Amino acid sequence: xxxxxxxxxxDVPAMLGLAIVVVVLLVAIFGPLLxxxxxxxxxxxxxxxxxxxxxDYLFGTDNLGRDIFSxxxxxxxxxxxxxxxxxxxxxLIGVPLGLLAGFRRGWLSETIMRVTxxxxxxxxxxxxxxxxxxMSPSLETAMLALSLTYWxxxxxxxxxxxxxxxxxxFVDALRGVGASTGRIVFLHILPNALSPVIVRxxxxxxxxxxxxxxxxxxxxxATPPAPDWGLTIAESRTYLPKAWWYATFPGLAILFxxxxxxxxxxxxxxxxxxxxxxxx
Amino acid sequence: MTAxxxxxxxxxxxxxxKGLLRKAVPPVQAVRGVSLDLHEGEILSLVGESGCxxxxxxxxxxxxxxxxxxxxxxxxxxxxRLSPEAARRARGAIQYVHQDAGAALDPxxxxxxxLEEGLLxxxxxxxxxRRKRVAVMLEAVGLDPAWGRRYPHEFSGGQLRRxxxxxxxxxxxxxxxxxxxxxxxxxxxxxxVLNLLLDLRKRFSLTYLFISHDLSVVERLSDRxxxxxxxxxxxxxxxxxxxxxxxxxxTRTLLAAAPRxxxxxxxxxxxxxxxxxxxxxxxxxxAFVDRCPIAEAKCKIxxxxxxxxxxxxxxxxxxxxxxxxxxxxxxxxA
Amino acid sequence: MMPMLSVRGLKVSIRTDEGTAQVLDDVxxxxxxGRILGVVGESGCxxxxxxxxIMGILPKAARVEQGxxxxxxxxxxxxxxxxxxxxxxxxxxxxxxxxxxxxxNPVFKIGTQLLEIMHWHAPNDGSRGAERRKxxxxxxxxxxxxxxxxxxxxxxxxxxHQFSGGQRQRLLIAAALACSPRLxxxxxxTTALDVTTQHQILLLLRELVSEFGxxxxxxxxxxxxVAELCDDLCVIYxxxxxxxxxxxxxxxxxxxxxxRALLACHPDRATSFQGIAGSVPSxxxxxxxxxxxxxxxxxxxxxxxxxxxxxxxxxxxxVRCVQFA
Numbered sequence: 001x002x003x004x005x006x007x008x009x010x011d012v013p014a015m016l017g018l019a020i021v022v023v024v025l026l027v028a029i030f031g032p033l034l035x036x037x038x039x040x041x042x043x044x045x046x047x048x049x050x051x052x053x054x055x056d057y058l059f060g061t062d063n064l065g066r067d068i069f070s071x072x073x074x075x076x077x078x079x080x081x082x083x084x085x086x087x088x089x090x091x092l093i094g095v096p097l098g099l100l101a102g103f104r105r106g107w108l109s110e111t112i113m114r115v116t117x118x119x120x121x122x123x124x125x126x127x128x129x130x131x132x133x134x135m136s137p138s139l140e141t142a143m144l145a146l147s148l149t150y151w152x153x154x155x156x157x158x159x160x161x162x163x164x165x166x167x168x169x170f171v172d173a174l175r176g177v178g179a180s181t182g183r184i185v186f187l188h189i190l191p192n193a194l195s196p197v198i199v200r201x202x203x204x205x206x207x208x209x210x211x212x213x214x215x216x217x218x219x220x221x222a223t224p225p226a227p228d229w230g231l232t233i234a235e236s237r238t239y240l241p242k243a244w245w246y247a248t249f250p251g252l253a254i255l256f257x258x259x260x261x262x263x264x265x266x267x268x269x270x271x272x273x274x275x276x277x278x279x280x
Numbered sequence: 281m282t283a284x285x286x287x288x289x290x291x292x293x294x295x296x297x298k299g300l301l302r303k304a305v306p307p308v309q310a311v312r313g314v315s316l317d318l319h320e321g322e323i324l325s326l327v328g329e330s331g332c333x334x335x336x337x338x339x340x341x342x343x344x345x346x347x348x349x350x351x352x353x354x355x356x357x358x359x360x361r362l363s364p365e366a367a368r369r370a371r372g373a374i375q376y377v378h379q380d381a382g383a384a385l386d387p388x389x390x391x392x393x394x395l396e397e398g399l400l401x402x403x404x405x406x407x408x409x410r411r412k413r414v415a416v417m418l419e420a421v422g423l424d425p426a427w428g429r430r431y432p433h434e435f436s437g438g439q440l441r442r443x444x445x446x447x448x449x450x451x452x453x454x455x456x457x458x459x460x461x462x463x464x465x466x467x468x469x470x471x472x473v474l475n476l477l478l479d480l481r482k483r484f485s486l487t488y489l490f491i492s493h494d495l496s497v498v499e500r501l502s503d504r505x506x507x508x509x510x511x512x513x514x515x516x517x518x519x520x521x522x523x524x525x526x527x528x529x530x531t532r533t534l535l536a537a538a539p540r541x542x543x544x545x546x547x548x549x550x551x552x553x554x555x556x557x558x559x560x561x562x563x564x565x566x567a568f569v570d571r572c573p574i575a576e577a578k579c580k581i582x583x584x585x586x587x588x589x590x591x592x593x594x595x596x597x598x599x600x601x602x603x604x605x606x607x608x609x610x611x612x613x614a
Numbered sequence: 615m616m617p618m619l620s621v622r623g624l625k626v627s628i629r630t631d632e633g634t635a636q637v638l639d640d641v642x643x644x645x646x647x648g649r650i651l652g653v654v655g656e657s658g659c660x661x662x663x664x665x666x667x668i669m670g671i672l673p674k675a676a677r678v679e680q681g682x683x684x685x686x687x688x689x690x691x692x693x694x695x696x697x698x699x700x701x702x703x704x705x706x707x708x709x710x711x712x713x714x715x716x717x718x719n720p721v722f723k724i725g726t727q728l729l730e731i732m733h734w735h736a737p738n739d740g741s742r743g744a745e746r747r748k749x750x751x752x753x754x755x756x757x758x759x760x761x762x763x764x765x766x767x768x769x770x771x772x773x774x775h776q777f778s779g780g781q782r783q784r785l786l787i788a789a790a791l792a793c794s795p796r797l798x799x800x801x802x803x804t805t806a807l808d809v810t811t812q813h814q815i816l817l818l819l820r821e822l823v824s825e826f827g828x829x830x831x832x833x834x835x836x837x838x839x840v841a842e843l844c845d846d847l848c849v850i851y852x853x854x855x856x857x858x859x860x861x862x863x864x865x866x867x868x869x870x871x872x873x874r875a876l877l878a879c880h881p882d883r884a885t886s887f888q889g890i891a892g893s894v895p896s897x898x899x900x901x902x903x904x905x906x907x908x909x910x911x912x913x914x915x916x917x918x919x920x921x922x923x924x925x926x927x928x929x930x931x932x933v934r935c936v937q938f939a
Contacts (some may be wrong), residue, residue: 173384173444175344176376176452177398178368191388329808330779436893437657466656466835471879471890493809494883496838537813541865541882543841553812555778 008132015265027268028076035070042225043156045052064225070244071227072253078228081259082139082221083208086146087201094151095190096195098158103185113159120152124211132220142221146208157200161193199269206261207262213254229254263268284487285318285341285374290341290350290360291402291511292333294559301440308559310336312511313350315586318455325490325498326520327534328508329556334491337508338457341489342376347453377450379460381440385432391443392428396414397452404608415587422525438469442476449484457489462497475502495538499523507531510557510567513586520574527595529572566597574599616687618797618829619645619913620667622683626663628673628897635897637663639905640921641681641849641855645797650823651829652861654837656876658894661833664802669707670698670829686796704735708790708828713923714782718774720754725770728754735793736842743869750792757788761818781810787818791798791826799831816843837880841865849873852895852905853923859931869927870935871910912937 009015032038036058045065053060058069103113128145135141165171166189174184215221216230224231229250236246291314296307310328314542319323338343341352344364352360359370363401378384382401382487385394396410405408415425421442432440441461446454461477463468474497481488484571492498498505499519507528515528524533533552551570561567572579578598586596622929626638631901638660642908646650649824655661661887668683670690683690684854685707693702703709719727732750743752753769758766761784774782783803790798800819805811823830832844840847848858849870857870875890876889882939895901901908907917925938 014394029419167398169380169383170386173376173378175364176342176370177447178372178401180401181365183401188386188389192386223472295932329810378900465835467876467879468656468890470889471887473883474881475889478887485930494881495809498883500884534809537810539812539816539836539838539842541841541866543836543862552814555806555811561855 008101011267012034013263014270015078016258017263017265017267019220020216020256021264022259024080024257025074027073028080030268031074035067035068035073037067038068038074040070041074041227042128042202050239050246052243053245053255059249060243061244062232062246063239068249070230071232072229072249075227075229075232075250075253076257077140078222078226079209079212082143082146082212083145083205086150086208087204088214089143090150090170090204091197091201093147093155094154095158095194097151097164098155099185099190099193101155102162103181103189112155116152116155116159120151120156122149124149125214128211128215129218129220132215137220139222139226142212146211150204150208153204154197157196161196165189165192192200196269199265202265202268208266209252209261210258259265282320283317284320284355285316285489286351286353287314287316288316288351288353288522290316290337290347290352291339292336293348294336294345294479297513300326309511309560309562311347311492314508314511316506316513316516318489319504320487321481321489322503323487323488323501324480324509325492325502325505326508327492327495327498329493329534330558331510331556331559333511333559334508334510337457338376338459338491340487342374342457343371344376352576372451373454374457375409375453375455375574376442377441377448377458377459377461377596379463382432382435382437385440387432390429390431391435395428395443396446398447400464402451404422405497413450417450420449420480421446422472436469437460438465441465441473445476445480449480453486455487455489459491460494461490462489463495464490470497471601477501478520491513495535496540508535510561511559512567512596514568514597515593515595516586521551521590521593523549525593527589527600529574529600531595533573615647615809615903617644617684618647618686619831620684621664621668622684624664625679625814626660626667626672626681627677627679628663629675629677630898633806633898636853636900637676637897638667639883639900640898641850641853643855643858644846645831646827646846647829648823650820650843651846651848652840653848653850654833654834654835656835656842656894657826658897659850660897661850662801663853665799665831665833665851668711669703670800671697677715700861701910704731704795705737706792706795706797708793708795708798710786710790710803712782712802713806714779714786717786718782720774721771722813723771724777724785725751725754726908728770728785728792731789731889732792737794754792755802757791758785759787760822762814779807780814783807783815784812784818786813787822791822791828793875794826795828797829797831799833801833802835803832805834805836811852812839819843824904837865837877838882849876852900852933853897854905855934856906856922857927857931857933859927859929863929867927867929869929869931869938870906871912871937872906875909875911 048061048065049063051061052055057067057069059072062068097112101109124146127149128142131141131145169186172186174188174249212221213230216228217234219234222228222231232250233247236243239246290311292311293310294305294310295305297600308482314337324339328334333528336345342346343362346363347360354371354373360417362370363580365506380614385391391488392414394415399410407473414428418428421605423439423442435443461473467591480486486575490498490502504516505522506513507530510516515522515531523535553573557567565582566584569575569579576599585599587593587601589595621641621643624638624641630639639662643651643653652659667678670693677690692703694851728749729750736750752772755766758769763769763784765905777785782906808814816839819830834840844861845862846859847861847873851857851872857864857873862924864873865877868877879889890909895905901918902917903920904922907913910917915935922934922938923936925933925935925939927933
């Protein structure tokens with residue numbers, strides 16, 4: 001562990017990413033405590049509509065007089081919630097399928113991989129929109145749609161890693177020592193295959209936040225009055241360019257959050273491989 | 281000496297895909313009718329070049345490769361015709377040390393945990409007991425027991441070989457198959473590893489099957505040697521006999537080609553032409569016929585069988601069986 | 615006659631994550647014209663760094679702190695990278711790598727790759743364009759015939775993976791000789807080969823040296839190969855040259871304690887298997903003076919005092935050891 005952290009600390013972009021992710025995480029957890037106007041998640045104050053940024057309202061107020069700074073902070077929770085849920089569900093579906101397909105050749109493996117290919121071809125946004133039409137648009141339908149289209153990425157990675165690892169020498173040695181298939185797959189192949197999965201998942205978190213924001217923007221995700229970042233940007237459209245603060249700050253929030261996850265994910269990728277290759 | 285392992289006419293086929301959507305590819309005969317006896321406590325070296333089948337034979341004896349024909353007897357009892365998982369259970373007394381010892385270890389597991397795993401699989405439930413045995417074994421192979429916490433990439437090549445040895449010795453085997461135990465090692469490290477192997481053999485009453493192409497090591501270390509060529513054993517004898525009076529022409533070219541410290545100049549011996557044959561080659565007669573300096577017409581059409589040419593010395597060559605060759609010892613040694 | 619290659623007092627350091635590693639410390643060797651010099655050392659002794667320094671392909675983090683590399687009368691260390699690439703590598707110094715499969719591009723035909731080398735490095739004989747290319751093809755086919763590669767014309771049209779290991783190594787030897795270099799450096803070219811194939815290649819190299827009049831620098835860890843192939847020998851330990859001279863006298867009567875200990879480990883000589891006590895020092899924190907001192911059976915106070923002095927052994931070899939100064 002320690003050499004990994006030490007090496008990570010030398011990678012400046014990765015450390016920056018880590019810092020951003022930690023900040024976003026803390027903001028999400030302690031949101032209501034940090035926001036100066038926590039009630040603005042729902043309340044409206046029409047007397048102070050569309051005020052530019054000032055000492056009281058750091059990011060200005062929106063068309064219902066709500067403090068944008070508070071809403072951005074409160075929006076972090078929703079953004080992270082959807083990201084974590086989607087990625088976790090996608091991993092729960094994708095990783096076991098990848099293990100199954102990679103370890104044994106045969107028709108099962110082929111079937112799984114072809115199904116994976118088909119699902120990969122479905123565009124995330126289109127499916128999300130379709131589902132939103134079928135059931136009513138909500139954060140939950142967005143989560144469902146995104147999970148259903150994200151798991152193939154994990155299956156692919158785990159499949160490739162599992163195939164590579166099942167042909168590796170240490171798995172051969174394990175068979176020589178008498179290890180059962182279950183032991184080999186779950187205690188040896190899986191931990192080794194997880195490294196690229198974690199990298200992918202980290203970047204996937206950022207990507208999902210972006211997609212969720214787009215869905216919110218299109219009105220197919222979170223519904224008003226939720227302080228969703230994407231939704232806020234959508235609401236701000238009619239008031240641009242005069243009330244520039246309305247769209248800018250939620251937009252920046254999305255930018256920094258996604259960037260943070262991507263930088264961290266890139267840093268992790270550099271870390272994970274050399275250690276394995278060096279061990280000889 | 282009792283034969284602890286016996287092979288009779290063992291053949292192994294590899295690869296081969298069935299027809300249907302793709303063109304059918306015939307399987308390759310990696311091992312062709314090998315008969316071998318491994319005596320208790322001895323070191324038998326299996327020598328050959330790429331494509332001769334020695335690695336496949338080693339894996340077949342271990343059980344990870346199933347033989348397609350022939351009998352395998354371990355300690356007198358039949359142990360052949362089993363799937364890899366069943367074979368490993370039945371032949372637990374045989375263990376294998378890979379050529380690349382480091383790659384045979386899970387890079388994410390500490391070596392202590394890897395060593396304990398073998399015991400866990402065997403059924404040693406008590407953690408303290410496992411820890412104790414691992415510590416004892418690490419010392420036995422010359423490593424500090426405290427290093428159990430370290431990971432494979434923190435060890436040198438020679439040390440990793442010791443870790444690999446410790447791992448399988450914990451399983452209390454009787455036969456060790458060592459795949460190129462000295463390849464990739466520096467000379468000084470090689471000497472220590474060989475010393476360790478001899479020491480362990482005495483201490484744990486082991487029998488070794490060496491797979492190697494380093495003739496200097498083979499000559500010093502082995503009790504008996506078997507030479508393989510294209511899936512068959514072409515000569516077996518005690519190490520002394522084989523190096524003093526090689527009978528098979530292939531053995532003679534092999535011995536002549538090996539670089540020795542005496543520095544026999546690379547120009548004054550029969551140099552065999554061409555490369556070692558690919559295992560896909562199928563011949564009616566002797567497989568060495570195209571490269572053999574003394575081949576006759578008979579050699580092309582009739583397969584020579586492994587027959588005794590003198591006491592304790594077998595060779596698969598029509599001419600060796602009928603003629604005597606002068607000793608090459610005088611020419612070889614400085 | 616001036617030696618073809620002469621390395622004197624070479625000191626090379628490499629910056630790593632854990633500090634600066636003094637990889638080479640006062641390394642010297644001398645390769646006479648038309649002879650084969652074996653450079654022998656165990657892993658970590660700095661052989662590869664030495665080769666790279668001679669060819670000018672040291673990694674960016676490496677620095678030549680001191681020393682001279684004289685090749686055919688010129689100091690290579692003052693050459694710029696462009697000059698080395700254009701006028702020295704491939705054209706005057708050929709290189710045979712250890713692993714032929716890794717050295718060849720798998721997606722290009724052999725002919726394409728070899729002709730490319732000739733295109734850039736072959737001596738200018740006045741011909742141009744298609745005429746020049748035809749001459750190069752002719753020369754290559756001649757070389758491949760000499761290397762006993764079956765069907766040379768067809769070989770040029772094939773891909774690396776279609777050849778066996780031994781054949782690939784022959785192709786690389788042909789590539790190294792294509793532009794008629796004066797010096798060829800071979801980095802353990804036979805380690806990955808079968809015994810009989812290795813024998814063929816060693817024999818071939820010996821013939822090529824006398825036939826083409828080249829000087830060969832042969833790096834290896836196998837004393838047996840050195841005994842068979844090389845005329846002269848240079849032993850390196852932990853970045854320091856310890857003994858150098860004609861092969862036979864050194865193998866028969868090694869002088870330096872390290873050479874003696876190492877030869878005593880060889881299965882052809884060992885009475886019992888001992889190994890050498892201790893381990894190779896890390897170049898990050900090398901011992902002062904003679905780096906073998908901590909493991910040496912004949913160690914004295916003077917050994918760690920300063921750089922080991924030059925001396926002569928009874929066999930005529932140059933030895934860096936206080937016992938022979």
